[in-house]
Amino acid sequence: MKLELHNLQAAYGKIQVLWEVSLTVEEGQFVALIGANGAGKTTTLRAVSGLMPLKAGQILLGGQDISKQSSAARVQQGLGHVPEGRQLFPLMTVQENLELGAQVRSAAWQVKDQTLQKVYALFPRLGERKTQLAGTLSGGEQQMVAIGRAMMALPKVLLVDEPSLGLSPLLTKVVFAALKEINTHGVGVLLVEQNVRQSLHLADQAYVLENGQVVREGPGQRLLEDPEVQKAYLAF
Ligand SMILES: Nc1ncnc2c1ncn2[C@@H]1O[C@H](COP(=O)(O)OP(=O)(O)OP(=O)(O)O)[C@@H](O)[C@H]1O
Numbered sequence: 001m002k003l004e005l006h007n008l009q010a011a012y013g014k015i016q017v018l019w020e021v022s023l024t025v026e027e028g029q030f031v032a033l034i035g036a037n038g039a040g041k042t043t044t045l046r047a048v049s050g051l052m053p054l055k056a057g058q059i060l061l062g063g064q065d066i067s068k069q070s071s072a073a074r075v076q077q078g079l080g081h082v083p084e085g086r087q088l089f090p091l092m093t094v095q096e097n098l099e100l101g102a103q104v105r106s107a108a109w110q111v112k113d114q115t116l117q118k119v120y121a122l123f124p125r126l127g128e129r130k131t132q133l134a135g136t137l138s139g140g141e142q143q144m145v146a147i148g149r150a151m152m153a154l155p156k157v158l159l160v161d162e163p164s165l166g167l168s169p170l171l172t173k174v175v176f177a178a179l180k181e182i183n184t185h186g187v188g189v190l191l192v193e194q195n196v197r198q199s200l201h202l203a204d205q206a207y208v209l210e211n212g213q214v215v216r217e218g219p220g221q222r223l224l225e226d227p228e229v230q231k232a233y234l235a236f
């Protein structure tokens, strides 16, 4: 299912942070959105999932305008969001957290046991920790639960905000490989990342956000080789 953002504008009170955000996630595409701290990446994802009102612009999912719909309605249409900071219920078990993800959609609830098995196949560590309280998981395991919970709603397009934050290089690899695996099953992915090199490697298409505006776009591999991108985001 295709996701299109057309000229999104959004503000926190009087302070406008999105000025012109246009991008497309084609059906089944893996798209990376990169940019410095404060560029507006999280705000963009929040606008797409309906957690942040738009000042102007349009969001289309599968050709349908969802800009005015509630977050819940957007989930029903196949939009999934793995938020910044994971936002699990720490006093609930791994499995209870995952099952909550299926509750938001009746079609997903009916097949929740099959989907649970798929999530445990994707992340065997979670299968071993079904009954452990989410608050006692490591950061990487919590990220797996956050992704798994979004998968439980059977999304067609998945928004993922900084999944590698605070993770070791090894766990970052595990999480990115899982996102790629999810994508090979036809789920479109819009990935926001500070880990620019790895996300550009993964991405079919990538966009660079600066001060609330998309300033560059192209295939991930091409942006990796772009001297301006290298200077701004890949220097170390
Ligand atoms: N709740 C809020 N109230 C006021 N301003 C906010 C709020 N949330 C974010 N902002 C501001 O909006 C701008 C964009 O923030 P956003 O979180 O979208 O950036 P980001 O690209 O995700 O950054 P990071 O890489 O640090 O996560 C920043 O200047 C930020 O200070």
Ligand SMILES: [Mg+2]
Pocket: 041, 042, 043, 084, 162
């Ligand atoms: Mg952010």
